[in-house]
Amino acid sequence: MQIEDIKEGVISILYPRRCPVCDEIVGQGKGLIHPECRKIIKPAGRIICMKCGKPLGDPDKEYCPDCEKTKHYFDRGFGIFRYRSISGSVYRFKYSGRREYADFYAEAAANYLGEAIRSMHADAIIPVPMYRKKQRKRGYNQAEEFARALGKQFDIPVINDMVIRVRDTVPMKLLDASQRRSNLKKAFNISENDVEFKCIILVDDIYTTGSTIDELARGFRRHGVNRIFFVTLAIGQVV
Template sequence: MYLHIKSIIAPLLGVLYPKRCVACDKVLLKIEKEIGFCATCSSKVKLVGPVACMKCGTPISDDRAEFCRNCVCTTRTFIQNKAIYQYTGDMKAAMYRFKYGNRRCYAKTFARHGLYYYGDWIKKNGIEAIVPVPMYKYKEKRRGYNQAAVFARALSEISGIPMADKIVQRDKDTEAMKQLNAIKRKKNLLKAFSLQENDVQFKKVLLVDDIYTTGTTMDEVAKVLKQGGMEQVYGMSICIGEMQ
């Protein structure tokens, strides 16, 4: 009975809430739905690609360089971060809708692409759990969701790796980071995160976020995770800054 009802409702939902291109928000054709992008945007959206910083994942123009300018002079707590798309063009609007426009459905497309490009990397590094960067609880309540957790859940469902969203918490509502320089970012995040669970069994985790900027947030959460006994913290972000 349940399956019969589901078979009736599913097509109706497809008509009422058609799948839209993640980048431009246009209704997708049937052959485009699996990709998540329309034909036009598939050729415009910039992936990070293989020529990227070996530490933070920022795309770099010099294929002989191992690290970007920031990572050359910065010590990172996380081992390595991977990013899927460059934060430019229509992906900026897409991330805005994902964060503030309740387009949580985008997470499935992001997760599929993330695992397509980095699934072998995740397997090679023996990731045991996926940890989303936490949001301040009152801020999350106002917005209705934490976009990093939505992405983490989609990754977990497709990969089969458990999501662990109760390990670390955000203790204060920090100032918006995009307007701050590196020094102010660190001060802004001072004691912003803490362990929520003391008996953590995982040793290798994947810390995920929506947009990687300077890496300050990922570093601060990674420090807390390592204090809790995790030995290796890797990262994955949906978007990252443009090529250096």
């Protein structure tokens, strides 16, 4: 038995894994989620916007209304789940210390988006950073936890120190689309001498208007990155 397996076994006894949907304990060796809970969550699906990955109601449409009128700096993006079906899980992942959910999210990414992610041939996965003071208060960055699990799942290096959030911004949920873009101006600092990648995957928890991903993508474009994709846990649905 490997040392890592022994460590995982001890941790699972001291801190039993909880189901990412109902938050009840999942027995050791029983997987990452209760079988009945797996039926509750809804993946983004196959009829999605060809730019941002939002689920579309009209199969004849290629782009969602936002992407039809907005210039994005990323090449393409994907969300794993429809936001409404996973919102409670994402909330606990962010604010209640349920870091172990990341393993399930990465497994789901492999199941639903495996072919798409592998076809990107990404050099690195880069999580959206948190403002340091806020991260210290919370104890961790949920995007970074998901990125690590995703990197392990797909064997892609995770770089978490290339981008620094230099300005604390207003919570995005309180702002409209134009305010979100203004809110993020000069919020990130990319280490100029460290960018040697041609293709990257940006990782965050939720995609709504794309303001955060766009601001980072624009910065990486200036640093010579040719292809920029994103993967998020949850994504809003076109109304």
